[in-house]
Amino acid sequence: MRRKVWLDVAAGALLAGALAAALAVPPERNMGDLARIMFVHVPAAWLAYLAFAVTLVGSVAYLATSRMKWDRLAAGSAEVGVYFNGLTVALGMIWGKSTWGVWWTWDARLVLTAIMFFVYLGYLGLRRGIADPVARARRSAWLGVLGAVQIPIVHFSVVWWRGLHQPPSVIRPGGVQMDTEFRLALAIAVLAFTALYAALLRRHMENALAEEALAARLASEEVEVAGAAITAPRYGEVD
Amino acid sequence: MTGLWRQAWEVARKDLRTELRTGEVLMITVPFGAAALMLIPLAIGVDAPLLERVGPGMYWSVVLLFGVLVTVRQSAADGPAQMDLLTLLGLDPAARFAGRAGASTLLLLVFEAVLAPIALALYGNDPRGWWWVLAVLPLVALGLGLLGTLAGAIAASVASTTLVPLIVVPLSVPMLLAAAQVTEGIRVGATIFGWLLLLVVMDLLLAVAGVLSARPLQEATR
Amino acid sequence: MPEAVIDLRAVGVRLGDTPILRNLHLRVAAGEAIGLIGANGSGKTTLLRLLATLLAPTDGEGAVLGVSLRSPERFAVRPRIGLIGHTPGLYPQLTLEENLAFIARIAGISAAAVHEVLDGVGLGLARHRRAAACSHGMQRRGEFARVMLTRPDLLLLDEAHAGLDPQAAELVAHLVNGARRRGGAAVVVSHEPGRISPLVDRFVELQAGAIAEPGTGRP
Numbered sequence: 001m002r003r004k005v006w007l008d009v010a011a012g013a014l015l016a017g018a019l020a021a022a023l024a025v026p027p028e029r030n031m032g033d034l035a036r037i038m039f040v041h042v043p044a045a046w047l048a049y050l051a052f053a054v055t056l057v058g059s060v061a062y063l064a065t066s067r068m069k070w071d072r073l074a075a076g077s078a079e080v081g082v083y084f085n086g087l088t089v090a091l092g093m094i095w096g097k098s099t100w101g102v103w104w105t106w107d108a109r110l111v112l113t114a115i116m117f118f119v120y121l122g123y124l125g126l127r128r129g130i131a132d133p134v135a136r137a138r139r140s141a142w143l144g145v146l147g148a149v150q151i152p153i154v155h156f157s158v159v160w161w162r163g164l165h166q167p168p169s170v171i172r173p174g175g176v177q178m179d180t181e182f183r184l185a186l187a188i189a190v191l192a193f194t195a196l197y198a199a200l201l202r203r204h205m206e207n208a209l210a211e212e213a214l215a216a217r218l219a220s221e222e223v224e225v226a227g228a229a230i231t232a233p234r235y236g237e238v239d
Numbered sequence: 240m241t242g243l244w245r246q247a248w249e250v251a252r253k254d255l256r257t258e259l260r261t262g263e264v265l266m267i268t269v270p271f272g273a274a275a276l277m278l279i280p281l282a283i284g285v286d287a288p289l290l291e292r293v294g295p296g297m298y299w300s301v302v303l304l305f306g307v308l309v310t311v312r313q314s315a316a317d318g319p320a321q322m323d324l325l326t327l328l329g330l331d332p333a334a335r336f337a338g339r340a341g342a343s344t345l346l347l348l349v350f351e352a353v354l355a356p357i358a359l360a361l362y363g364n365d366p367r368g369w370w371w372v373l374a375v376l377p378l379v380a381l382g383l384g385l386l387g388t389l390a391g392a393i394a395a396s397v398a399s400t401t402l403v404p405l406i407v408v409p410l411s412v413p414m415l416l417a418a419a420q421v422t423e424g425i426r427v428g429a430t431i432f433g434w435l436l437l438l439v440v441m442d443l444l445l446a447v448a449g450v451l452s453a454r455p456l457q458e459a460t461r
Numbered sequence: 462m463p464e465a466v467i468d469l470r471a472v473g474v475r476l477g478d479t480p481i482l483r484n485l486h487l488r489v490a491a492g493e494a495i496g497l498i499g500a501n502g503s504g505k506t507t508l509l510r511l512l513a514t515l516l517a518p519t520d521g522e523g524a525v526l527g528v529s530l531r532s533p534e535r536f537a538v539r540p541r542i543g544l545i546g547h548t549p550g551l552y553p554q555l556t557l558e559e560n561l562a563f564i565a566r567i568a569g570i571s572a573a574a575v576h577e578v579l580d581g582v583g584l585g586l587a588r589h590r591r592a593a594a595c596s597h598g599m600q601r602r603g604e605f606a607r608v609m610l611t612r613p614d615l616l617l618l619d620e621a622h623a624g625l626d627p628q629a630a631e632l633v634a635h636l637v638n639g640a641r642r643r644g645g646a647a648v649v650v651s652h653e654p655g656r657i658s659p660l661v662d663r664f665v666e667l668q669a670g671a672i673a674e675p676g677t678g679r680p
Binding site: 242245246249250253256257260261314318319320321323324325326327328329330454 | 510513515536537539540542543544546547548549550552554555559563564566567568569591607611
């Protein structure tokens with residue numbers, strides 16, 4: 001099967017451009033070179049949420065149409081999303097340690113991103129445990145919808161909760177002075193990572209489709225039914 | 240509609256009767272939760288002001304983490320033969336969901352009620368004036384019962400005693416926050432109405448989700 | 462009652478990627494009872510579950526009691542089907558009486574008949590015993606009582622005589638004839654064709670998921 005590579009090439013080119021832009025930007029006033037983490041952390045965070053939203057779209061569409069391509073979309077997006085989610089949390093922790101001296105802060109967004117990570121893991125754990133593709137698609141679609149409906153409530157409750165407490169003096173979202181150059185580099189980074197997400201998602205979906213095609217070929221007339229594996233006992237050999 | 244509620248009531252009654260006979264919640268899960276409440280001061284230090292401060296939070300955490308086990312209790316699990324039987328009897332899946340969630344909610348209320356005085360004693364909190372907490376207990380029990388039953392329906396037979404807690408715990412964060420904030424709010428005299436409303440909204444959403452997904456999940460066999 | 466209680470045309474069932482049944486043609490008329498035989502793993506239980514509308518066909522078209530196996534109407538026809546599977550479906554912590562009363566109330570049947578059917582299957586004196594404390598044979602009788610309570614039009618019996626003493630074995634005949642009299646049908650799975658041959662009109666043999674002509678071993 002010839003694989004179209006234009007998306008991969010575009011993603012690669014954009015990533016190279018983003019890297020160049022990130023390195024070209026002068027060190028930030030307050031944080032110096034450390035601020036360059038933003039060029040990965042912010043896009044990764046954006047993508048974690050985008051991937052989650054796409055999983056929701058795929059889940060709803062599957063429940064409405066029962067077409068497997070929506071299940072492939074939802075699952076592929078969740079798999080890619082969990083990596084970006086993990087990356088966001090890890091980079092956020094590194095940022096926090098370097099900037100404020102602590103590995104973890106109870107900042108609303110960090111908490112929410114960490115919670116989402118667990119929800120993704122539950123979604124992937126559920127899929128791993130179900131062999132039948134239709135049952136897997138339907139159950140994980142419902143979990144995708146349940147998770148997505150609850151996440152805004154989780155978000156709201158965490159933000160509200162944080163707002164009630166005395167915010168520690170050093171914690172402000174970002175904490176970075178953003179001049180035009182910085183903003184531009186950040187925009188390129190977000191675009192590049194979005195292209196990367198799209199490329200990875202497409203590869204995931206292509207692989208899933210190929211696996212399904214293989215399974216369908218194996219399930220055709222030429223293959224033996226399950227019952228053919230059971231033969232008459234041969235006593236002479238046992239004793 | 241009356242038929243649905245009647246069926247739900249029969250399912251709940253059956254679940255509760257089974258629990259009375261096996262005692263899984265009362266004899267095993269409740270002591271387990273009490274043991275957890277006991278372990279925490281051993282780990283964080285028995286400083287009285289510290290324990291008084293963290294007491295309510297620890298209580299709600301244990302309710303949520305161990306309460307999930309109430310919803311996945313073995314005695315309420317329907318094996319494949321029972322599922323086939325219920326399906327063929329024409330039991331409405333929504334009634335099955337409602338019945339199971341109802342029984343779990345009641346058992347969770349018992350769970351909360353037994354653990355509360357234990358927590359108060361161990362952590363030295365004075366509950367006088369905490370009347371609003373009485374409103375929170377059933378709301379949390381209902382939310383956890385609904386969420387646990389729904390997660391159980393989604394996971395079906397897939398390692399449900401381990402997967403269901405993983406699914407439930409992150410999504411139960413608003414319940415945890417609301418319950419803890421109401422208790423905290425009462426203590427310092429802050430507003431709690433918003434958090435109570437959040438609990439009600441969450442319970443409503445979970446009930447709707449459970450009823451809507453009941454038949455599709457039942458038909459997604461294996 | 463439709464003329465054909467069971468009507469399967471080129472039906473196949475796959476679980477995941479694995480085919481279990483393929484290209485099944487089966488027609489069972491009202492008032493008919495068939496014996497289903499075949500080696501272990503030939504797909505008998507899967508076929509029974511398909512006929513009970515618990516599984517949907519992945520290929521072909523099938524109808525049971527006049528309702529397509531793929532349509533939402535199959536939900537409504539389920540109470541007219543009685544399935545007794547390998548494993549008893551009784552709740553272990555409830556007594557036999559409580560189990561049947563629960564079933565009666567869910568099905569919307571008067572619970573007054575519970576005593577009668579328990580006596581009918583010879584479990585009247587054991588009605589207060591918990592299902593978990595009953596032997597396999599007793600639990601099977603309990604399932605027969607359940608079927609007598611619900612009086613299904615399509616009766617599906619898996620391993621009908623397993624674990625039954627001769628008295629209880631008579632109950633199988635009673636149930637099968639009951640379904641026939643009501644103008645329904647019965648499908649009886651057994652590894653002992655000799656035992657069920659008085660009960661059924663003909664045999665259907667499953668070989669590796671397809672129907673073989675009985676006795677010939679050819680699909």
